[in-house]
Amino acid sequence: xxxxxxxxxxxxxxxxxxxxxxxxxxxxxxxxxxxxxxxxxxxxxxxxxxxxxxxxxxxxxxxxxxxxxxxxxxxxxxxxxxxxxxxxxxxxxxxxxxxxxxxxxxxxxxxxxxxxxxxxxxxxxxxxxxxxxxxxxxxxxxxxxxxxxxxxxxxxxxxxxxxxxxxxxxxxxxxxxxxxxxxxxxxxxxxxxxxxxxxxxxxxxxxxxxxxxxxxxxxxxxxxxxxxxxxxxxxxxxxxxxxxxxxxxxxxxxxxxxxxxxxxxxxxxxxxxxxxxxxxxxxxxxxxxxxxxxxxxxxxxxxxxxxxxxxxxxxxxxxxxxxxxxxxxxxxxxxxxxxxxxxxxxxxxxxxxxxxxxxxxxxxxxxxxxxxxxxxxxxxxxxxxxxxxxxxxxxxxxxxxxxxxxxxxxxxxxxxxxxxxxxxxxxxxxxxxxxxxxxxxxxxxxxxxxxxxxxxxxxxxxxxxxxxxxxxxxxxxx
Numbered sequence: 404x405x406x407x408x409x410x411x412x413x414x415x416x417x418x419x420x421x422x423x424x425x426x427x428x429x430x431x432x433x434x435x436x437x438x439x440x441x442x443x444x445x446x447x448x449x450x451x452x453x454x455x456x457x458x459x460x461x462x463x464x465x466x467x468x469x470x471x472x473x474x475x476x477x478x479x480x481x482x483x484x485x486x487x488x489x490x491x492x493x494x495x496x497x498x499x500x501x502x503x504x505x506x507x508x509x510x511x512x513x514x515x516x517x518x519x520x521x522x523x524x525x526x527x528x529x530x531x532x533x534x535x536x537x538x539x540x541x542x543x544x545x546x547x548x549x550x551x552x553x554x555x556x557x558x559x560x561x562x563x564x565x566x567x568x569x570x571x572x573x574x575x576x577x578x579x580x581x582x583x584x585x586x587x588x589x590x591x592x593x594x595x596x597x598x599x600x601x602x603x604x605x606x607x608x609x610x611x612x613x614x615x616x617x618x619x620x621x622x623x624x625x626x627x628x629x630x631x632x633x634x635x636x637x638x639x640x641x642x643x644x645x646x647x648x649x650x651x652x653x654x655x656x657x658x659x660x661x662x663x664x665x666x667x668x669x670x671x672x673x674x675x676x677x678x679x680x681x682x683x684x685x686x687x688x689x690x691x692x693x694x695x696x697x698x699x700x701x702x703x704x705x706x707x708x709x710x711x712x713x714x715x716x717x718x719x720x721x722x723x724x725x726x727x728x729x730x731x732x733x734x735x736x737x738x739x740x741x742x743x744x745x746x747x748x749x750x751x752x753x754x755x756x757x758x759x760x761x762x763x764x765x766x767x768x769x770x771x772x773x774x775x776x777x778x779x780x781x782x783x784x785x786x787x788x789x790x791x792x793x794x795x796x797x798x799x800x801x802x803x804x805x806x807x808x809x810x811x812x813x814x815x816x817x818x819x820x821x822x823x824x825x826x827x828x829x830x831x832x833x834x835x836x837x838x839x840x841x842x843x844x845x846x847x848x849x850x851x852x853x854x855x856x857x858x859x860x861x862x863x864x865x866x867x868x869x870x871x872x873x874x875x876x877x878x879x880x881x
Contacts, residue, residue: 449746460843476869526557554589575631610648646673692716739780824854
C-alpha cells in the first residue's frame with residue numbers, strides 16, 4: 404500500500420472538529436455509541452469509538468438469506484448503542500438481526516405488512532439500515548427497543564420496530580409513484596433525526612434514483628415522517644431536475660442569529676453537491692466532479708464538519724467546500740481513483756510516532772485539536788489531508804501491498820486505523836500514522852469474494868462487514 408499524508412495548501416480559518424452540533428438535542432458525530440448507520444452518524448464521519456490495534460483478526464461468519472440463492476451484502480451493518488445487536492440487509496431481500504457474537508440470526512424478515520397487498524416483498528437492498536435504539540428510558544421495558552429504516556431497489560422504504568422479542572413489526576412503507584414504466588430505486592442509505600423529548604425518530608432522509616420511460620434518469624432527496632409518509636422532496640414537482648441520488652445525505656446544524664439552522668448535503672450523478680435546508684429548499688449547488696464509480700452501486704457521500712463539507716470524486720480528488728458552497732481547497736490523488744467515501748477524525752494522544760529516519764517531522768495531533776480527512780483510493784493509496792500543517796509528509800509504505808481493488812468506504816477507529824475491504828476478499832486495517840497493520844492482519848474473509856460493504860467498528864473493537872458471498876463477518880471476537 405502506498406500511504407501518504409497529503410496536506411492542504413490552504414488552511415481553514417476555523418478548526419475542524421470530528422463531531423458536529425445538532426438541533427433538537429439529537430446527537431451526531433463520533434461521540435455516538437454504537438454505529439447507527441452507513442458512515443456511522445448523520446455527519447457521515449465514518450469514525451467510531453472502537454479501538455482496532457488489539458483486534459486479533461479472528462473471524463466468524465453467518466449466512467444472512469435463509470436459503471439459496473444467496474444475495475450479496477453490499478449494505479453496511481448497523482450496531483445498537485449497547486453493542487448487543489447487529490442489523491444488516493441483503494440483496495437477497497432479507498433484513499436480519501444478529502447477536503454481537505453472530506450465530507443464527509435472532510430474526511429474519513423478507514416482507515412488510517404495512518405495504519399494499521402484492522407489494523410487500525422487500526426486494527434487493529443495497530441501502531444500509533439506519534437505526535435508533537432507546538436507552539435510559541424511565542420505562543425499562545422500552546430500553547433496547549430499536550427502530551430500523553432501509554431502502555430497497557424495488558422502490559420502497561421500510562420502517563421496522565424491534566422490541567427485542569420475536570420478529571419486528573413493519574411500521575412504515577413509502578412507495579413513490581412515477582407512473583407506468585418508471586422504476587424507482589432506493590440505493591441511498593438513510594439518515595435519521597430524533598425527537599429527544601419523546602425519544603422517537605421524527606425524520607428519515609434518503610435519496611432515490613428514478614428511471615423514467617423516456618430513458619431519462621433523475622434523482623430526488625426525500626424527507627419522510629417516521630410512519631413513512633412524505634414530508635417534502637427535493638426537487639419539488641416542476642422544479643429543474645437533478646441526477647440520480649445514490650449517496651447518503653450528511654447533516655450539519657449551524658448556529659445563526661435566528662437560532663439553529665439545519666442543512667442537508669448530498670451528491671448526485673450530475674456531478675454536483677447540493678445543499679438544502681430543513682424544509683427542502685435549495686441553498687446552493689456546486690460542481691465537484693464525478694461522484695459515481697461503476698464498480699459500486701452507490702454514490703460517494705459527503706462528510707460534514709463545523710467548518711466545511713468534504714467529498715471524494717471518482718476522478719481522484721478530495722474537495723472541501725465552505726458552508727456557502729464556495730471552494731475551499733482541492734487535493735488530488737494523482738493517478739488514483741475513489742470508489743469509497745471519506746472519513747474524518749483526529750489522531751489521538753499516545754499514537755506511536757513513526758521512526759524519524761522514515762518520516763521526519765511526523766508528530767501525533769491531540770484528539771479534539773486538529774482534524775484529518777481520510778480517503779483510500781481503489782489502488783490502495785491512503786490520503787490523509789491535514790488542514791493545520793502546511794508541509795506535505797510521506798508516511799512509510801505498507802510492507803505487503805494491497806493486491807485487490809478497494810471498493811468499500813474506509814471506516815476510522817478511535818486509534819486511527821482505516822478499515823476497508825478489497826475485491827479479492829481481504830479486509831485491511833491500516834494505521835494512518837505508521838502505515839502498518841495489527842498483528843494477524845490483513846484478514847482474508849473468503850478468497851476472491853468482493854467486499855463492497857463498508858466495515859462497522861463496534862465500541863469494543865469488533866469489526867462487522869458484509870461480502871458478496873452473502874455472508875456477514877465479525878472480525879476480532881474474543
